[in-house]
Amino acid sequence: MFISSAQATINVTLAEVQNGLAVVEGNKAAKNTAIIWESTKNVGNTNKGGSFSFSSLVPADCNGSLTIGGETIDVALANCTSTPEPSGGVFKTGQTTCYDSVGAVIASCANTGQDGEFQAGATVPNPRFTDNANGTVTDHLTGLTWPKDLDCVGGNNTPNWANALAAANALADGNVACGLTDGSVTGDWRLPNRNELTSLLDLGTFNPALPALNPFQGFIASLYWSSTTIATNTEFAWGVNLDNGFVVGSDVKTNGFNFVTAVRGGS
Numbered sequence: 001m002f003i004s005s006a007q008a009t010i011n012v013t014l015a016e017v018q019n020g021l022a023v024v025e026g027n028k029a030a031k032n033t034a035i036i037w038e039s040t041k042n043v044g045n046t047n048k049g050g051s052f053s054f055s056s057l058v059p060a061d062c063n064g065s066l067t068i069g070g071e072t073i074d075v076a077l078a079n080c081t082s083t084p085e086p087s088g089g090v091f092k093t094g095q096t097t098c099y100d101s102v103g104a105v106i107a108s109c110a111n112t113g114q115d116g117e118f119q120a121g122a123t124v125p126n127p128r129f130t131d132n133a134n135g136t137v138t139d140h141l142t143g144l145t146w147p148k149d150l151d152c153v154g155g156n157n158t159p160n161w162a163n164a165l166a167a168a169n170a171l172a173d174g175n176v177a178c179g180l181t182d183g184s185v186t187g188d189w190r191l192p193n194r195n196e197l198t199s200l201l202d203l204g205t206f207n208p209a210l211p212a213l214n215p216f217q218g219f220i221a222s223l224y225w226s227s228t229t230i231a232t233n234t235e236f237a238w239g240v241n242l243d244n245g246f247v248v249g250s251d252v253k254t255n256g257f258n259f260v261t262a263v264r265g266g267s
Contacts, residue, residue, distance in 0.1 A: 009028050009029070009071065010026060010028055010029045010066070010068060010071055010073055011026050011027050011028040011029075012024060012025070012026040012066075012073070012075055013025050013026050013027065014026070015064075015075045015076065015077050015078060016077055016078035016079045016080070017058055017062075017077050017078070017079045017080045018055070018079070019133055019134060019181065020058070020132040020133035020134030020136075020181065020182065021055040021056065021057070021058065021134060021181065021182065021183055022037070022055065022056050022057065022058045022059070022064055022077055022080075022183075023053075023054075023055045024037075024052075024053070024054055024055075024056075024064070024066065024075060025051075025052065025053040025054075026051070026052055026053075027049070027050055027051040027052070028050055029046045029050045029051075029052055029068040029069065029071070030046060030050060030068050030069030030070075030071070031046060031047070031048055031049065031050045032045060032046060032047070032048055033045060033046050033068050033069045034068075035052055035054055035066070035067075035068055036065075036066070036067040036068070037054065037056045037057075037064055037065070037066060037067075038056075038057065038059060038064055038065055039065055039067070041056060041057070041183075041185075043055075043056045043183070046068060052068070055183060056183040057182060057183045057184070058077065058080060058132075059077075060082060060143075061082050062076060062077045062080035062081070062082045063075065063076050063077070064077065089121070089122040090120070090121050090122065091121045091122050091124075091141060091142075091199060092119055092120070092121030092122065092123075092124060093115055093119075093121065093201075093202075093203040093204070094201070094202030094203050094204040094205070094211060095115045095116050095119070095203045095204040096109075096116050096119060096204050097109070097116050097204065098112045098114045098116040098117060099114070099116075115203075116204075122141070124141055124211075125140040125141060127140070128140055128141055128211060128214075129211075129213075129214055129215050131148060131215040132145075132182065134180065134181045134182040134183075135147060135148055135149070135175075135178050135179035135180040135181060135182060136148060136180070136182050137214075137215050137216060138265075139199070139200070141199065142196070142199050143265055144192075144196060144199070144263050144264070144265050145263065145264050145265045146200075146216070146261065146262070146263055147171070147178045147180070147261060147262055148178075148179070148215060148216060148217060148218075149177070149178055149179065149216075149217055149218035149219075150216050150217075150218060150219035150220075150224075150242075150261045151218045151219050151220050151259060151260075151261065152175070152177040152178040152179075152218060152261075153167050153168055153171055153177075153178065153260045153261055153262045154166075154167025154168075154170075154260055159225070159256040159257065159258055159259065159260060160253065160254055160255060160256040161225055161237050161253035161254070162253065162254075163256075164191055164225040164258070164260040165190075165191050165227060167260055167262075168189055168190050168191035168192075168227075168260060168261070168262035168263075169186070169187060169189065169190055169191070170186055170189075171184070171186075171188075171189040171262045172184050172185050172186045172188065172189070173185065184264065188264050189262040189263065189264045190227065190262065190263060190264065191225060191226065191227040191260070191262060191263075192226060192227065192261065192262070192263040193226055193227050193228045194226040194227075194228040194238040194240065194247065195228075196226075196263050197224060197226050197240035197261075198240055198247055200242070201240070201242075201245045202245075203245050206243060206244045206245065207221050207243050207244070208221045208242045208243060209241075209242060209243065209244055209245035210242060219242055219261075220242070220259050221241075221242055221243035222241065222242065222243055222258075222259055223239045223240070223241045223242075223246075223248070223257075223258045223259065224239060224240050224241075224242060224258060224259045224260065224261055225237060225239055225258045225259070225260055226238045226239060226240060230249050233249065235252050235253055235254075236249050236251070236252055236253065237253055239251070239258055
């Protein structure tokens with residue numbers, strides 16, 4: 001169930017995935033001491049007897065680093081399926097059809113030089129998305145994690161740019177609108193930048209311009225704020241339209257007509 005050094009005294013009695021979360025229990029650890037999961041996440045403290053119990057994010061490789069006091073062990077999670085490494089590189093657009101100059105479909109893409117002929121880009125993993133059963137969806141093409149409900153952040157009642165940034169950053173485990181039970185804390189989530197938002201697009205379709213068989217729900221086929229400012233006109237921010245895939249110079253940051261989602265992860 002777990003891997004540890006020969007000198008380790010921490011005893012892990014339970015380590016498995018339950019409802020999309022890593023659940024770990026044990027004893028014989030340092031008493032009244034902070035528990036660190038995956039090097040950076042403080043998930044609580046041991047009790048006065050050295051016992052502990054916590055739930056938190058599931059590592060992509062199903063092996064988590066547990067540190068208590070000066071001791072670190074590797075914990076292998078049962079009931080866990082590792083997720084593929086993100087592909088990286090430039091991604092396929094999703095377009096597989098070719099068109100003539102007036103917009104009519106061409107029967108064959110051969111020798112057209114169009115995107116639909118070459119379909120260049122990184123191979124899309126299969127499955128591309130995993131519904132983590134905790135209010136989140138992981139995209140294995142990019143390694144990013146999104147709310148399953150793309151339209152739940154801040155209730156979209158605070159849609160100007162500054163409020164969109166704040167609402168995304170405040171998202172955390174326990175958020176009822178997003179149904180989050182993912183162990184995240186305030187600051188784990190952020191407003192996606194322009195490239196992160198466009199990574200979701202499938203430009204071979206529209207209404208919405210999202211890949212087929214994606215597990216998202218609740219999204220609005222409309223314009224979403226990105227966290228990226230337009231360098232030539234800094235009172236504006238970029239927006240991405242999930243209806244038609246348009247990437248546009250969005251409203252002035254003080255206007256409030258766009259939608260809000262959030263993202264975490266990536267490098």
